[in-house]
Amino acid sequence: MNSEQDLINYLKRFKTYDKKIITGIGDDCSIIKFSSNKKYVFTTDTSLLGPHFSKDYSPEEIGYKTLATNISDIASMGCTPLYAMYALTLPKMSEAWIQKFFKGTKRLLDKYKISIIGGDTTKGPLSVTIQLIGVQNKKILTRGGAKLGDDIYVTGTIGGARAALISKKQTEAYKYFRKYLVRPQPRVQIGLELSRFANSCIDVSDGLAKDLKNISIASKKGFEIHIDLIPTCPKFNNFVSDKKKEECLLGGGEDYELCFTANKKYTNNINNISKLSKTKITKIGTITHSKYKFYENKKLYTVKTRGYDHFQCK
Amino acid sequence: MNSEQDLINYLKRFKTYDKKIITGIGDDCSIIKFSSNKKYVFTTDTSLLGPHFSKDYSPEEIGYKTLATNISDIASMGCTPLYAMYALTLPKMSEAWIQKFFKGTKRLLDKYKISIIGGDTTKGPLSVTIQLIGVQNKKILTRGGAKLGDDIYVTGTIGGARAALISKKQTEAYKYFRKYLVRPQPRVQIGLELSRFANSCIDVSDGLAKDLKNISIASKKGFEIHIDLIPTCPKFNNFVSDKKKEECLLGGGEDYELCFTANKKYTNNINNISKLSKTKITKIGTITHSKYKFYENKKLYTVKTRGYDHFQCK
Numbered sequence: 112m113n114s115e116q117d118l119i120n121y122l123k124r125f126k127t128y129d130k131k132i133i134t135g136i137g138d139d140c141s142i143i144k145f146s147s148n149k150k151y152v153f154t155t156d157t158s159l160l161g162p163h164f165s166k167d168y169s170p171e172e173i174g175y176k177t178l179a180t181n182i183s184d185i186a187s188m189g190c191t192p193l194y195a196m197y198a199l200t201l202p203k204m205s206e207a208w209i210q211k212f213f214k215g216t217k218r219l220l221d222k223y224k225i226s227i228i229g230g231d232t233t234k235g236p237l238s239v240t241i242q243l244i245g246v247q248n249k250k251i252l253t254r255g256g257a258k259l260g261d262d263i264y265v266t267g268t269i270g271g272a273r274a275a276l277i278s279k280k281q282t283e284a285y286k287y288f289r290k291y292l293v294r295p296q297p298r299v300q301i302g303l304e305l306s307r308f309a310n311s312c313i314d315v316s317d318g319l320a321k322d323l324k325n326i327s328i329a330s331k332k333g334f335e336i337h338i339d340l341i342p343t344c345p346k347f348n349n350f351v352s353d354k355k356k357e358e359c360l361l362g363g364g365e366d367y368e369l370c371f372t373a374n375k376k377y378t379n380n381i382n383n384i385s386k387l388s389k390t391k392i393t394k395i396g397t398i399t400h401s402k403y404k405f406y407e408n409k410k411l412y413t414v415k416t417r418g419y420d421h422f423q424c425k
Numbered sequence: 426m427n428s429e430q431d432l433i434n435y436l437k438r439f440k441t442y443d444k445k446i447i448t449g450i451g452d453d454c455s456i457i458k459f460s461s462n463k464k465y466v467f468t469t470d471t472s473l474l475g476p477h478f479s480k481d482y483s484p485e486e487i488g489y490k491t492l493a494t495n496i497s498d499i500a501s502m503g504c505t506p507l508y509a510m511y512a513l514t515l516p517k518m519s520e521a522w523i524q525k526f527f528k529g530t531k532r533l534l535d536k537y538k539i540s541i542i543g544g545d546t547t548k549g550p551l552s553v554t555i556q557l558i559g560v561q562n563k564k565i566l567t568r569g570g571a572k573l574g575d576d577i578y579v580t581g582t583i584g585g586a587r588a589a590l591i592s593k594k595q596t597e598a599y600k601y602f603r604k605y606l607v608r609p610q611p612r613v614q615i616g617l618e619l620s621r622f623a624n625s626c627i628d629v630s631d632g633l634a635k636d637l638k639n640i641s642i643a644s645k646k647g648f649e650i651h652i653d654l655i656p657t658c659p660k661f662n663n664f665v666s667d668k669k670k671e672e673c674l675l676g677g678g679e680d681y682e683l684c685f686t687a688n689k690k691y692t693n694n695i696n697n698i699s700k701l702s703k704t705k706i707t708k709i710g711t712i713t714h715s716k717y718k719f720y721e722n723k724k725l726y727t728v729k730t731r732g733y734d735h736f737q738c739k
Binding site: 224 | 427428429432433435439442443446449450454455457460463467469470471472475477507510514518519523531534535538539541542546549550554
């Protein structure tokens with residue numbers, strides 16, 4: 112057992128005892144059918160100083176980002192976030208810190224009408240575990256639904272978060288990219304619209320190459336990606352050296368954009384979603400029979416970077 | 426903001442956006458009415474090295490206890506545990522450790538037919554956050570339902586866990602009491618039976634005095650407790666000095682027994698539950714109009730100990 116995936120595979124062998132469980136462990140969320148007409152989705156994520164936020168994050172920023180990344184998991188399922196539970200481990204009970212933390216949290220609670228329904232506090236090294244529950248809109252989007260010939264899209268721009276991570280603090284580059292790392296925008300509205308059209312969806316949290324691989328494994332398909340079509344933020348090319356571009360675009364990055372696949376017949380619908388949400392949605396490739404192929408300017412391209420794994424990467 | 430209760434009170438002022446929320450933050454579990462005929466209960470708890478387990482716990486024991494304490498929260502609501510989500514922070518991905526941890530976990534998963542539906546792993550100082558979801562049986566028991574004149578009961582015995590905590594490791598006393606601390610028995614079956622009779626219930630996790638106070642605050646009532654009626658394990662009096670008895674019986678203790686209140690007319694039913702479950706259920710007092718009164722051999726007794734709070738006690 113060397114990776115998160117190994118642990119997931121180990122736990123998948125455990126017995127499930129309940130017929131209401133539609134999808135158990137292994138996707139962005141699990142799915143439970145509580146009532147005859149509505150399915151609910153469940154996700155949990157722990158954020159720690161180090162892997163998830165650094166000392167230059169303000170408490171508001173920690174409050175915002177820890178919830179935003181959980182909301183992103185619900186968005187990637189095409190669902191509406193509803194309820195949050197907070198398990199906070201804090202070095203001390205500082206009223207000022209807690210109020211700032213929840214100020215950042217509250218911006219998202221109010222924007223998406225999410226209710227905090229419970230929690231737990233413990234004394235120890237700072238750690239934030241949030242559990243979020245959402246409800247289905249139309250289809251629930253999973254990693255496993257991609258169909259042969261589907262177009263592959265991403266929302267927004269890719270690579271900004273990783274560009275911040277590899278830039279030295281205090282540099283102009285870091286200042287420019289920091290917002291992509293610290294204030295990701297969960298794509299809830301787009302996910303809800305996509306629940307009528309998309310066949311599969313994932314949020315880009317471990318690096319686009321790894322997240323695409325997760326779609327292809329779950330869907331038992333392959334893909335072709337055109338790296339030069341991957342949309343980047345305006346100053347990406349100014350600040351990121353050619354040597355580092357692949358790492359930012361395909362490697363471990365916390366962009367929290369949606370990567371989804373849809374039948375070609377929905378091209379117009381997807382363009383409309385882009386217009387209405389005022390968010391770029393870009394076609395970057397196609398679902399194929401098998402194999403992962405990357406192209407750059409129509410030439411086959413060999414990817415060197417690996418996606419993020421808490422137990423394999425630094 | 427100096428305590429967990431202050432934080433709970435702060436979060437209670439946040440808006441809730443959903444009519445399905447029957448009880449939000451503040452009880453052992455929150456309650457959501459997902460379908461017209463069934464309510465579900467949600468709880469989360471973080472366990473850390475230090476406050477929740479010590480270095481002499483084996484991985485199996487950590488796996489067992491971290492789940493047992495969450496199940497106890499569901500039991501105290503008179504509900505059936507169904508689904509668990511695991512957020513594990515581990516110093517390294519050790520296959521041996523993980524398999525032992527889940528061996529301890531699995532004893533309870535199998536006993537209570539609980540399914541793991543999801544989770545998250547992160548690299549960092551050992552921390553286990555479990556979120557557990559349960560479903561109602563008959564009435565959902567809360568802290569807030571105690572009625573004037575209700576009898577107050579506890580299941581099993583009280584004080585063993587605290588007696589272990591204050592005993593020096595390697596002593597005969599520690600070896601004797603250790604099972605009460607490390608292997609608490611969640612009272613699921615008794616909780617389910619009580620859901621037909623009890624008016625209020627809590628699990629004894631922060632110390633009996635504090636947990637009783639929580640019932641009385643939520644129910645807007647008082648109580649009278651006869652300390653000499655509180656049931657203890659067989660060798661309690663041999664090993665615990667008179668000076669330490671109050672701390673073990675009323676102070677911060679992780680007994681995970683149920684403390685509940687019920688109308689006198691159910692005395693026989695409760696005795697039957699005790700017989701069928703082969704578990705002692707003992708009347709220790711009465712719900713009164715207001716005020717907290719403790720008696721020892723019918724004389725008024727002043728309690729010195731405080732209950733457990735992560736941010737106030739060591």
